[in-house]
Amino acid sequence: MAKKLFNSLFGRQLSYGSENEEPVNLQDAFSSNTTPQLEAYDQSSDQPPMQQQPPMQQLPPMQQQLNLGPQLQLKSQKIAPQTYGQMPSAPGGEDMNVAYKASNVIVRERIKKENPDDIALLDSVDKSDIIVVRGTYDHIHLVLEAIGIPFLAVNPGDLMRMSLRPDQTVYVNCPSSFPANAARKLEAFVKSGGQLITTDWALKHVLEVAFPKTVRHNGKNSGDEVVSIEIVAKDDEILKGFIDQEKDAAPVWWLECSSYPIEILDKKKVKVLVRSDDLKRKYGADPVIISFDHGEGVVYHMISHFYLQRSETRTSKQSLGTVAYAEAQNMTESSRLEVEGITKGCANLNYGVVQSASTSSEFVSRGVLKQKRKYASKLT
Template sequence: MGKFDGQYKDMKQAYKASSKILEKRMQKERPTDLEILRKVDDSSIIIVAGVYDKIELVLDLINVPYVLIQPSDFNQIKLRPDQILIINCPGEITQGLNKIETFVKQGGFLFTTDWALLNILEKIFPKLVRYNQKPTSDDCVGVEVVDKSNKFLEGLFQGGADPIWWLESSSYPIEILDHEKVKVLVTSREMKEKYGEAPIVITFEYGNGGTVLHMTSHYYLQRSELRTKRHKSTAKDYLVSEMGFSKKEADEIEELEGLSLGEAENAYSTTQFISNVIVEQQKKIKKRKEQK
């Protein structure tokens, strides 16, 4: 990892802090959702292991169980439409694409990152999205939330936030082919200027209540970038001034010591995001069962 070794260690610390921030905040503001998160069983989430991304590390920190499988074993598992299927980058599944399409069509939730755009989504949904063939450099770009009402984004990026998104070297920009069906949740003017496409996080519905969610770059961030005075302020300042924590509550989270606001914000946003995804899918499944 070279010159980013120190930043990688800081991000590991930031993720540990973010799991505690998440729990404290949801206990105060969304106790029912926290209870849903705590009741998730390991068969509800299937993760296909990746080489370049490891979403499972975030789930470990927030104590959400899952089943981890290797890409070579994918065709041997059975999928249910009440599950969340997470495919880490690069998403090189050679057999089973039809199974994924059927899974989503029947109501399943598919979450993919980075190169899975080309290896999974473009092959299954060729009329909706594709890789624009302009890979990024190792870079960070400013991002903006497009739909603040979307439940996946609840609790992320407070009023004065100016979040930075890390792009792994050779991340794949998302080209949207069907703008009516594909919804952009997070976008970046800087991404558009540098790499030709603005979308960072997209989602679309498919089939009988199925959902696809995809993001550019990797979910488990390995570094951050501190551009502004706000980013360089302390993580404890972030909790007290922007998240409504008392100084005492912030002091109780030892992992915040030495972290910047930018590092804490980036780690927390990904931790809260995956929690929101899981909670919303669990609610959707419950509602679906009640309607039968």
């Protein structure tokens, strides 16, 4: 078992799984154990096709990112499923959904203890308040689904036909490419007051286009590994979950294969919220999560993906059971029993898994809350 807890994703998984996509969940996506047919992606198209990685057995030890050129065509092939400790390889696997559902109980209680009104505000979120832009990779929609936050999923090209409101939050799943005019529309959205949250390859395909001379990909690609992280901006409410986890056990961050290290060009404008010495030493750039204000709005960007941040059992505490984690959060008896009921029968889950899920789900919940609170105050 060594130190690795589980391997929840292999290589770069696809952004399947929302109610607005086919198949309806990742469990179904991998049930046939075959890859879909790939088609060419014309960046001017409003409907980019899904992309799938080649079979695992053909990948080198340090998996290489796909070269998704305009002439790309691959035949349907069998995939050898990859698991670790019997944890499902599909990001929509039932154990992962259970981890997020349990984490949601924990996060909601934490938020309620701080301010009961915030739970009412979180529950008031409407589908139109959250826009998830489909990408090739990452699964932000699955985090939102698991923690019960409604959202609208759209394709990148759909942005040009939409009227974005400044009170909205837009998430961009890690894309292999992105229409330049859609990226520029997101710049105008942020400038008017919107909140934009992006992951990994959006650094190159969205942020470099929409916000030139601010940040960029430093030209290196990460390996598939977990690195230690340090919370720098302890005053940003969106990081509350990270800060509290840091007190409990040293937090870590998963770098998926070929993640893009972040180079900061405008050091006066861009804030490093979370950093990593491991990342700096290996790839020459230490930012893990950054943010910058633009006009009336804000941009958050992170290296790698939301769903599911992989964990390592770096401490004996993280190998304990899920109930131990719930107890460590000083939860009420009713909430602790709810977590116990949700995770019952999931032998693969433990303290470290639910801790990782809680960090991600709290980041999402507090990001949504921050934007809702900002505009709720303007209406009063």
